[in-house]
Amino acid sequence: MxxxxxxxxxxxxxxxxxxxxxxxxxxxxxxxxxxxxxxxxxxxxxxxxxxxxxxxxxxxxxxxxxxxxxxxxxxxxxxxxxxxxxxxxxxxxxxxxxxxxxxxxxxxxxxxxxxxxxxGLPPFQDWIKDTLPLEPWHIGGPVVKGFGRGSKVLGIPTANLSTEGYGSLLSEHPSGVYFGWAGLSKRGVFKMVMSIGWNPYFNNTEKTIEPWLLHNFDEDFYGEELRLIIVGYIRPEANFSSLQSLIEKIHHDRKVAEEALDLPLFSKYKDDPYLKSST
The missing domain is CATH 3.40.50.1000 (HAD superfamily/HAD-like)
Known part of the structure; x- marks a missing residue:
């Protein structure tokens, strides 16, 4: 209290x-x-x-x-x-x-x-450029097929990860929008914004992990090993009155993540060896 x-x-x-x-x-x-x-x-x-x-x-x-x-x-x-x-x-x-x-x-x-x-209380001083820095945490695995909504419905292709084996991690980290760095074993390291949760607009029945790698790829890379370092938090997940408002919010999340990841506080994690490991 x-x-x-x-x-x-x-x-x-x-x-x-x-x-x-x-x-x-x-x-x-x-x-x-x-x-x-x-x-x-x-x-x-x-x-x-x-x-x-x-x-x-x-x-x-x-x-x-x-x-x-x-x-x-x-x-x-x-x-x-x-x-x-x-x-x-x-x-x-x-x-x-x-x-x-x-x-x-x-x-x-x-x-x-x-x-x-x-x-009427003093604000937290932790927030930087609309982001909350976190103690970095890691997650990885092969890219799997999601619901098919990213590219087809939203125009935002996500590189989904299976939640199998991550039950405790999903319960430990609240649903919401996070950001960090993504390493693909055969392609390099990229900026990333990610949702964890039930996606209220689509009313998922299971909690999902849906990273959006902020790069234009020429082809799918299902099955390729993906490593993530999550370094910050942007906002809670929310429902939206329309698909367009959801898309606009996701693109705003992208802008926030891209700008934040240029800050030394976050950019230093781009060279983390975890991102470049293939096992």
């Missing part, structure tokens, strides 16, 4: 309280000093959706509940926060079910999409 303060306050004091619902493991990870108040579910009589634990937090912080912002992933937690008279941002733990969180003041896809300035 966050106590809303003046924007003159340092960002490290942004989060004032953490509520522990489970075993308190967080206390052993070096985060303890980051919070003004830490409270466990065993310190109140009633658990969520009762507002008791949030009201106890406000009491310990010596602030009015209305000056607090709750960030919750569960429906009982959202209900509890609202019942406490606090504003609530929901980060749903249930995939593709944001409509269930109607009590929240805002529903976001992941904490990557939290914008504190919307709530």
């Amino acid at each position: 966050i106590r809303k303060m003046s924007t003159a306050q340092p960002l490290k004091k942004l989060v004032s309280c953490v509520i522990l619902d489970l075993d308190g493991t967080l206390l052993n990870t070096g985060w303890k000093e980051s919070f003004s108040v830490i409270i466990g579910g065993d310190e109140v009589r009633l658990g969520k959706p009762s507002p008791e634990i949030f009201l106890e937090v406000a009491k310990r912080l010596n602030v009015d509940p209305s000056s607090c912002l709750v960030i919750e992933d569960s429906l009982p937690g959202v209900t509890a926060g609202r019942a406490a008279g606090m504003e609530v941002v929901a980060v749903p733990s249930i995939p593709k079910q944001p409509h269930l969180y109607t009590l929240a003041d805002e529903v976001i896809n992941s904490l990557l999409d939290l914008r504190p300035e919307k709530w």
Whole structure:
């Protein structure tokens, strides 16, 4: 939970309280000093959706509940926060079910999409040219056939990767639009923008990995080994009112990725040996 303060306050004091619902493991990870108040579910009589634990937090912080912002992933937690008279941002733990969180003041896809300035808090300073730098992560495999939408419907040919063997990675990284570098074993290294998720406009039933290599190729390269280094995040996945608006947004993502990848912060990964490996 966050106590809303003046924007003159340092960002490290942004989060004032953490509520522990489970075993308190967080206390052993070096985060303890980051919070003004830490409270466990065993310190109140009633658990969520009762507002008791949030009201106890406000009491310990010596602030009015209305000056607090709750960030919750569960429906009982959202209900509890609202019942406490606090504003609530929901980060749903249930995939593709944001409509269930109607009590929240805002529903976001992941904490990557939290914008504190919307709530009178100091903005994060991490964003650079509409991108959020990430600790680089890697993924690779042979290029496979997708749904046939990229070239035929969107005019945007993607080099799809199979999700087989990447279940834990897909659950670890929120759905959204990312960017980085792509290495093809026989062709070289290219800029890349990529979606991970369900593509709401097409209502996929499975989470997919769909990189768009920002280069005009003369032929398909199905089966060729593709290596990716993902270095940044652009936006959450979203639904669109029309196919044209979707296409325009994808091309805007391309522009953002291309410009960002020219920055030294991101361009240095172009020479990563992982991209040039053929195994």
